Amino acid sequence: MDPNQPIDEGALLALPAQERVAAVFRESGYEVEQRVGDAEGTVDWFAIPKTGFVRPRTYFRTLPEPPEDVGAALAELEADREKTGADRAIAIVMAGKLPAGYELDLIGRTANLITFRRWFLEVSEIADQVREYVQRFERSGDHEGYLPRRARLASGQEIDVDGYIDAWLEDADAPSLIIEGSGATTTLNQAVYRAAKRFQSDPENVTPFMVLFGEISLHIFTAQAGFAVPAFRLASWDAPIRARSLYARTRPTKQSPQTPTAIVLDLIPPTADAVCRWFKQQLAGTPDAERVEAAYKRSKDLSRLLRTMSNLEPFLNAVRSRARSETPSEIDTWIASTMVAYMQQIESDIVERSGDDSLAELEDAALRQFALSSELDSIDTGRYILALHGWIDPRRKGFSNDLVRDYFLAKKIVSEVRAGNEELLLRYQFPQSVFLYLTLLAPDVAARLTGGAVGRMEEKIREEAERIAQLGFAHRLNRPVGAMRQYLGEIRDALGKDKRAELARPFARLEEEISYIANLAEKTRIWESGPSGTKQEVALRPLVEDELGPLQQHHTGVTCILDIPGEMRVLAIPEALHEALHCLLENAFHAATSSGSASSPRVTVSARRIGEVARLDVRDNGDGVDPADRDAIFIPFKTNKTGGTGKPRGTGLGLAIAKRFVEGMGGRIGLDADEPETCFFIELVAWKEGV
Numbered sequence: 001m002d003p004n005q006p007i008d009e010g011a012l013l014a015l016p017a018q019e020r021v022a023a024v025f026r027e028s029g030y031e032v033e034q035r036v037g038d039a040e041g042t043v044d045w046f047a048i049p050k051t052g053f054v055r056p057r058t059y060f061r062t063l064p065e066p067p068e069d070v071g072a073a074l075a076e077l078e079a080d081r082e083k084t085g086a087d088r089a090i091a092i093v094m095a096g097k098l099p100a101g102y103e104l105d106l107i108g109r110t111a112n113l114i115t116f117r118r119w120f121l122e123v124s125e126i127a128d129q130v131r132e133y134v135q136r137f138e139r140s141g142d143h144e145g146y147l148p149r150r151a152r153l154a155s156g157q158e159i160d161v162d163g164y165i166d167a168w169l170e171d172a173d174a175p176s177l178i179i180e181g182s183g184a185t186t187t188l189n190q191a192v193y194r195a196a197k198r199f200q201s202d203p204e205n206v207t208p209f210m211v212l213f214g215e216i217s218l219h220i221f222t223a224q225a226g227f228a229v230p231a232f233r234l235a236s237w238d239a240p241i242r243a244r245s246l247y248a249r250t251r252p253t254k255q256s257p258q259t260p261t262a263i264v265l266d267l268i269p270p271t272a273d274a275v276c277r278w279f280k281q282q283l284a285g286t287p288d289a290e291r292v293e294a295a296y297k298r299s300k301d302l303s304r305l306l307r308t309m310s311n312l313e314p315f316l317n318a319v320r321s322r323a324r325s326e327t328p329s330e331i332d333t334w335i336a337s338t339m340v341a342y343m344q345q346i347e348s349d350i351v352e353r354s355g356d357d358s359l360a361e362l363e364d365a366a367l368r369q370f371a372l373s374s375e376l377d378s379i380d381t382g383r384y385i386l387a388l389h390g391w392i393d394p395r396r397k398g399f400s401n402d403l404v405r406d407y408f409l410a411k412k413i414v415s416e417v418r419a420g421n422e423e424l425l426l427r428y429q430f431p432q433s434v435f436l437y438l439t440l441l442a443p444d445v446a447a448r449l450t451g452g453a454v455g456r457m458e459e460k461i462r463e464e465a466e467r468i469a470q471l472g473f474a475h476r477l478n479r480p481v482g483a484m485r486q487y488l489g490e491i492r493d494a495l496g497k498d499k500r501a502e503l504a505r506p507f508a509r510l511e512e513e514i515s516y517i518a519n520l521a522e523k524t525r526i527w528e529s530g531p532s533g534t535k536q537e538v539a540l541r542p543l544v545e546d547e548l549g550p551l552q553q554h555h556t557g558v559t560c561i562l563d564i565p566g567e568m569r570v571l572a573i574p575e576a577l578h579e580a581l582h583c584l585l586e587n588a589f590h591a592a593t594s595s596g597s598a599s600s601p602r603v604t605v606s607a608r609r610i611g612e613v614a615r616l617d618v619r620d621n622g623d624g625v626d627p628a629d630r631d632a633i634f635i636p637f638k639t640n641k642t643g644g645t646g647k648p649r650g651t652g653l654g655l656a657i658a659k660r661f662v663e664g665m666g667g668r669i670g671l672d673a674d675e676p677e678t679c680f681f682i683e684l685v686a687w688k689e690g691v
Contacts, residue, residue, distance in 0.1 A: 041611015183309025
């Protein structure tokens with residue numbers, strides 16, 4: 001199965017347990033890696049989050065049912081975690097329940113047994129969403145400061161929104177609900193909090209919910225977890241309802257003919273005075289009660305922001321967080337510092353709900369709109385959330401609030417300056433609010449601005465000079481090779497035939513040295529570049545034949561034996577495997593031809609399947625590797641090939657490159673000391689159809 005293609009429910013059900021778990025990991029934003037295991041013919045599986053500053057490595061395997069001895073199973077799992085170097089380890093029990101008394105501890109313990117149902121809740125982030133909502137609301141006190149709403153049904157009847165939603169959750173046969181109007185998101189969040197408290201009390205048995213933003217969904221996996229999941233959705237204006245869901249929409253829309261049974265709750269907006277009173281009630285007894293009112297009058301952008309109901313609670317949280325620190329006296333600085341706290345809250349929501357932890361495209365869009373007044377039609381991250389909070393205008397395709405735009409401008413400046421691109425500071429005249437944000441987001445960058453344009457340009461000149469001085473070692477080696485060969489040819493041409501014959505030996509030695517420098521430069525370039533590319537299905541025999549051809553033509557006296565099944569395939573990066581094989585085969589041919597004892601130089605290349613692993617052996621009948629040198633043969637620039645008459649001079653990088661490239665593909669490389677001839681081996685994950 002191609003991990004880059006969407007997975008459907010039928011394909012998921014057909015997979016074996018381990019691969020089904022791997023598919024869920026991939027769908028949930030993880031990279032799944034296979035590496036050759038310690039036990040012969042085994043493969044270890046790992047999952048690593050694709051994003052985040054901390055990316056823990058999880059070793060995982062599946063169990064068909066709960067183990068009889070939980071303690072022994074945990075001990076074995078912990079041992080495997082330590083042996084593989086993983087940060088944590090889990091064994092996923094595909095059916096049944098774990099014994100009473102066993103407590104899951106995903107934070108304090110590095111190895112855990114977990115049921116498929118509970119694991120699905122964790123990896124799909126449903127459980128995390130539950131915890132996040134509960135923690136956020138209870139930490140901030142927003143559940144106590146919530147502004148209750150009323151709504152109007154299609155019949156004209158006015159109802160209490162919260163009570164209506166709670167009753168809806170208890171009725172599994174009730175149709176979907178659509179909340180419309182300003183504040184729909186806040187109402188939705190409050191409903192999620194109440195539902196989260198009920199689920200958090202018993203996550204193993206109480207049916208959870210999902211909070212889905214836009215088109216993101218893990219619904220195909222819920223059947224595997226053994227339950228149906230009602231969904232709280234923040235929908236686009238015309239998104240059809242696909243399942244029993246609670247939608248939030250911030251402006252009215254005609255009910256879709258695809259959802260004739262959906263009930264629309266049309267929120268009745270509170271008055272402006274009600275909003276102001278709400279802030280004063282929440283901030284009663286603090287200087288910020290007056291500051292909010294002053295800031296409201298001072299900034300039209302802030303007043304527009306606070307007229308959007310979904311911003312009330314996040315902004316209140318931001319005000320409270322600023323109140324716990326030293327509060328600035330100037331109102332413009334107070335607005336900037338409070339806006340930073342507010343923006344970071346919404347950014348966190350975008351990351352959580354849209355599944356994208358990079359907001360760099362918003363930074364680029366802010367600069368593009370500021371510099372060129374262009375539309376922001378390329379924004380994908382959290383588009384619905386941005387519109388609901390009044391950050392962008394979907395119709396105009398631009399930031400609709402300069403306070404928000406200037407915040408992302410400041411972040412763009414920070415990222416560019418820290419990446420060494422200070423020209424951005426010289427190119428534009430940024431608004432004062434951008435510099436206020438800079439002092440809060442990155443004081444070090446703001447301090448650099450005070451040095452002036454001349455100081456920044458001097459710093460850039462110094463950085464460029466250092467970059468030039470640190471050009472690659474390979475480039476510096478390559479430069480004299482062509483010139484040396486040219487001059488050597490000119491000297492030969494200027495000499496008579498007798499003199500050329502007399503100087504044949506020095507000329508040959510010079511050619512050897514030049515070839516050595518060229519080879520060292522090329523090997524250094526390969527070493528520095530490292531393995532790159534995507535692992536895929538690779539037919540082993542044709543690839544080996546490609547590498548053997550030039551070597552056999554150059555070393556005509558070497559007998560080469562090839563024993564690789566035509567059908568053998570491995571999971572590898574083709575270019576990296578080419579480089580690794582070239583290094584091993586070149587090493588074998590050199591060893592066979594320079595041997596002092598082998599009358600008939602011979603190189604043998606064979607491969608065989610061992611369980612889930614493909615092993616490739618490269619043998620030669622040269623003089624072998626001295627036991628004292630075996631521990632150092634894969635260390636860069638370590639070589640015992642010192643050259644001499646008829647013998648190649650080694651760079652000390654060939655075997656090191658082979659090791660780096662093989663291990664970069666999740667394989668293993670080594671010297672098999674038990675073989676009668678010198679035998680280097682490569683082990684790779686064998687290709688398996690459907691994985």
